[in-house]
Structure formats: C-alpha cells, structure tokens
Amino acid sequence: MKKLTLDELVSLCKRRGIIFLTSEIYGGYAGFFDWGPVGVELRKNVVDSWWNYFVRFREDVYGLFGAIIMHPKVWEASGHVDRFIDWLVECKKCHARYKAEELIEEQGIEITDYSPQNLERIIREHNIRCPNCGGELSEPKKFNLMFETYVGSVKSEEAIAYMRPETAQGMFINFKIYSVYARNQLPFGIAQVGKVFRNEIAPRNFIFRCREFEIAEIEYFINPAEANECPYFSEVKNVTVKIWTKEMQKKEQEPKEMSIGEAYDEGVFSNMWHAYWVGESLKWLNKIGLSMENLRVREHLETELAHYSAQTFDIEYNFPFLGWKEIEGIANRTDYDLKRHAKFSGEKLYMVINGEKIIPHVIEPSWGVERVILALLTEAYSVKENRVVLKIPYELAPYKVGVYPLLKREPFIKKAREIFMQLKNDFEAFLDISGSIGKRYARADEIGVPFGITIDHQTLEDDTVTIRFRDTWEQIRVKTSELKETLNKYLNK
Numbered sequence: 015m016k017k018l019t020l021d022e023l024v025s026l027c028k029r030r031g032i033i034f035l036t037s038e039i040y041g042g043y044a045g046f047f048d049w050g051p052v053g054v055e056l057r058k059n060v061v062d063s064w065w066n067y068f069v070r071f072r073e074d075v076y077g078l079f080g081a082i083i084m085h086p087k088v089w090e091a092s093g094h095v096d097r098f099i100d101w102l103v104e105c106k107k108c109h110a111r112y113k114a115e116e117l118i119e120e121q122g123i124e125i126t127d128y129s130p131q132n133l134e135r136i137i138r139e140h141n142i143r144c145p146n147c148g149g150e151l152s153e154p155k156k157f158n159l160m161f162e163t164y165v166g167s168v169k170s171e172e173a174i175a176y177m178r179p180e181t182a183q184g185m186f187i188n189f190k191i192y193s194v195y196a197r198n199q200l201p202f203g204i205a206q207v208g209k210v211f212r213n214e215i216a217p218r219n220f221i222f223r224c225r226e227f228e229i230a231e232i233e234y235f236i237n238p239a240e241a242n243e244c245p246y247f248s249e250v251k252n253v254t255v256k257i258w259t260k261e262m263q264k265k266e267q268e269p270k271e272m273s274i275g276e277a278y279d280e281g282v283f284s285n286m287w288h289a290y291w292v293g294e295s296l297k298w299l300n301k302i303g304l305s306m307e308n309l310r311v312r313e314h315l316e317t318e319l320a321h322y323s324a325q326t327f328d329i330e331y332n333f334p335f336l337g338w339k340e341i342e343g344i345a346n347r348t349d350y351d352l353k354r355h356a357k358f359s360g361e362k363l364y365m366v367i368n369g370e371k372i373i374p375h376v377i378e379p380s381w382g383v384e385r386v387i388l389a390l391l392t393e394a395y396s397v398k399e400n401r402v403v404l405k406i407p408y409e410l411a412p413y414k415v416g417v418y419p420l421l422k423r424e425p426f427i428k429k430a431r432e433i434f435m436q437l438k439n440d441f442e443a444f445l446d447i448s449g450s451i452g453k454r455y456a457r458a459d460e461i462g463v464p465f466g467i468t469i470d471h472q473t474l475e476d477d478t479v480t481i482r483f484r485d486t487w488e489q490i491r492v493k494t495s496e497l498k499e500t501l502n503k504y505l506n507k
C-alpha cells in the first residue's frame with residue numbers, strides 16, 4: 015500500500031474543514047492553526063474521551079481549569095526562565111534560523127549527547143550547511159521558548175509575564191488546595207487540558223510542531239515510600255508494546271516487545287507508578303484507535319532529560335511521513351517542583367500523614383492534543399477505489415449519521431427532513447441535499463461519518479431506508495421505526 019504523505023493529509027484537513035493554517039488571507043502565520051467545523055468536533059470528542067478516561071471515571075484524579083498567565087515567579091521557580099531553551103543555529107549568509115537538533119536528525123544522524131558542544135561538533139564534522147542557501151552555520155546559541163507579554167498598563171521589565179509553556183505548573187501552585195480536597199491522602203492526581211505556547215524556532219510538519227497548542231496533562235502525587243505500591247497495576251501489566259530503554263539505544267539494539275509487567279520486573283521503570291502510567295496511557299491511545307504496532311515506548315537518554323526529570327519515557331507514534339515521533343511524555347518529576355515552589359514562595363508544600371512529613375513525588379503523563387490527533391488522522395486515513403475514507407472510531411467521529419434524499423426533489427426531501435428531525439436529538443446528524451448521491455457519500459467518507467441513511471423510491475412505498483456503512487460501503491435496509499435502535503446497536507450505545 016502506498017505510504018500516506020503529509021501533503022495528502024494537510025490537503026484533506028483543509029478541503030474538509032478539519033484544520034488549516036490561521037490567517038491565510040494574510041499569507042498564514044507559521045505555527046498557529048484554526049480548527050474548522052469538523053475539526054472542532056473531532057478535537058472535542060478526543061478531549062472528552064481523555065477527560066472521561068483519566069478524570070471523570072476515576073476515583074483519584076481531580077480536574078483543574080487554570081490560568082494561562084500566572085505569577086511570573088512561577089516560571090523562575092520552575093526553572094523555565096533559565097532552562098526552557100533550545101539550541102539555535104543561524105545561517106551566516108541568509109540568517110535563516112534552525113533548531114540544531116532537528117537539522118542534525120534530518121540528516122539521519124542520531125544524537126546521544128544534546129550539549130551545545132556536541133551539537134556543534136556534529137555540525138562541523140558532517141559539514142551540515144544551511145538547507146536554504148548552503149551557507150555556513152553559527153555555533154549553537156541559547157533560545158528561550160517562552161512567549162513574553164506585559165501585564166498592566168506600563169510595559170516595563172517588571173511587567174513582563176509569560177504565556178505558560180506547559181500546564182503542569184498550574185497543578186503545583188495549587189497543590190495545597192488539592193491535597194485538602196483529596197482529604198490529605200496519597201496518591202491523588204490533578205489533571206488539566208489547556209492551551210500552551212512555545213515560541214518554537216522552526217514550527218513545521220503541520221500540527222506536529224506548533225507555537226500554540228493544547229496539552230492534556232496529569233500530575234500524579236505519590237508517597238515516595240510507596241512508589242512501588244500501585245493497586246491498579248494488574249490493569250496494565252499485560253499491555254504489550256515495543257520498549258526501547260536507554261541501554262538498548264546506547265548499544266544500538268532494536269526496541270524489544272515486552273509487557274509492562276515484564277519491563278517493570280526487569281527494572282526498566284523508575285517505579286511501579288511510573289510503569290502504571292505508561293501502561294494506562296497506552297491503553298487509552300489504543301482505545302482511541304492507534305494500533306499497538308504503531309506505538310512504542312522510548313526512554314530518554316540522560317542528556318535529553320528535562321531539568322526536572324529523573325526518568326522520562328516518550329510514547330512515540332510511527333508516522334509514515336515523519337518516522338517514530340513523540341506524542342506523549344511520561345516523566346518522573348520527583349519532588350523537584352514542590353520543593354522549588356516551597357523555596358520561592360515560602361509556603362509549606364508538603365503533607366503530614368500519620369504524623370509524618372511527606373513531600374510527594376510526581377509522575378507526569380503529558381499528551382500533546384495536536385500530535386495525538388495527527389496520529390489519529392494518520393491511522394484513520396485510508397483509500398478505497400481512489401477515494402479517501404477516514405476510518406475514525408465511531409465514538410470519536412464528528413458526525414455519526416448523514417441523511418440523504420436519493421433525489422433532490424419532493425417528496426424525497428420532505429421524508430429526509432422528517433427522518434433527520436427524528437434522529438437529530440439522539441445522534442450528531444446532518445442532512446445533505448446537494449450534489450449527486452455518490453458525491454455526498456464521498457464527502458461523508460472523507461470526514462469519517464460512520465453511517466449514511468438514504469431515502470429512496472422504496473422508502474416512499476414501505477417506510478424503509480438504507481443504512482450505508484462507511485468502512486465497507488455495504489448497505490442494509492431497515493424500517494424507519496427501527497432506525498434509532500439499529501444505529502444505537504452499531505454505535506454500542
């Protein structure tokens with residue numbers, strides 16, 4: 015089968031009102047996107063699925079809807095002001111700027127040491143030049159990714175604030191409120207989904223690398239003395255996936271297929287809770303339609319670790335047009351953030367349980383909503399008889415049912431409208447009257463509508479309609495009185 019290209023996916027997303035570059039009438043604005051009528055529904059369904067799975071239907075995770083702009087001290091305490099940086103290289107001739115590690119990786123060179131000295135060494139040794147004009151590249155320079163803004167009426171140094179680059183800090187600064195809410199017991203988690211902003215040097219690959227995007231994140235607080243006591247572990251221990259530890263990467267070995275239970279027993283994870291969150295993450299990604307063959311778990315090398323992390327695993331997806339790329343990170347942030355905020359704020363950020371002072375440790379699974387949806391669209395994209403069929407899981411499909419009169423005239427339209435009115439309170443449905451029936455089916459297939467109801471000549475005689483299935487193009491005939499029940503059955507409602 016022909017490999018999907020990014021251009022094909024971008025073109026579908028634009029053609030069908032899913033996602034497109036913002037401000038196109040002004041020539042676009044790199045790294046910022048708008049979500050159209052189909053995209054906004056898809057996004058909402060994915061986020062709802064996440065929220066249900068990780069917050070609403072759990073006993074131990076509480077939601078937060080936090081501010082995007084927080085006290086500037088938050089970002090000093092978190093380390094982002096000093097350390098949330100990328101290494102940038104600039105072309106000495108045309109002044110184009112690049113993220114050093116990306117330029118190197120694009121040459122097929124694997125990096126095991128992300129220090130600026132090593133990045134420069136690789137660039138010089140491999141004679142990597144500016145992809146734009148072939149010019150010589152500068153030495154790597156520090157570039158902080160946080161967007162700055164001013165708060166208040168005076169635009170002075172003191173008024174500088176930051177657009178959050180991650181949602182996590184919102185959870186840490188509210189730790190005290192949530193620990194009381196959790197009845198002073200561990201473990202518990204705080205979750206939020208929200209916009210974040212990163213001034214990426216080179217936004218690229220459609221929504222894979224944006225400057226404004228959404229993160230879905232949990233900070234899960236555990237008692238470090240009970241880090242290997244996870245009562246839910248049996249729910250994930252049989253999840254099997256390719257795992258690529260840092261040792262395997264250093265020895266240039268291939269990733270190994272293992273269950274989470276085996277990997278935990280072999281000491282791959284920093285603790286049992288960390289293993290659990292990797293497993294639980296995989297279960298949800300699989301539930302929303304990503305196949306396990308296209309997912310793998312890769313451990314960060316020491317040189318890649320963020321300043322707050324003791325150990326991080328990325329869940330990577332095998333994009334046909336990008337290769338294996340991170341869609342989620344699961345870090346063990348230890349007590350780093352609580353200690354830093356305690357120091358910077360002077361607050362007591364610990365718990366006292368049974369007379370014992372405990373600074374919880376934190377496991378943080380962090381999903382990029384755009385990247386998860388990019389993976390989902392990639393997995394769903396299929397071609398049948400030269401036509402695109404988006405095989406999104408039914409649960410996430412933006413629309414569930416299209417209603418089509420076979421012919422564009424009465425009494426077909428009247429009957430179609432009647433059926434649409436009958437369905438619209440129970441299903442995300444639409445009525446489509448324009449164009450030939452073939453074109454209407456094709457349009458619906460491209461946005462992943464699972465079912466099409468057609469009102470034809472026979473409908474007018476015996477009050478039956480056909481249901482057409484997106485994935486097989488097969489049709490069955492049912493009585494209109496049984497339509498709701500039949501659709502519910504296929505939707506597993």
Ligand code: ATP
Nearest residue numbers: 214222223224227340341342343380381382384385
């Ligand atoms: P990368 O190494 O690709 O820059 P990261 O390691 O900095 O990503 P995290 O800080 O772990 O990313 O962010 C959590 C998640 O947010 C990532 O797993 C990814 O899915 C998503 N993400 C990060 N940067 C971007 C971006 N620029 N555009 C879209 N999603 C992003």
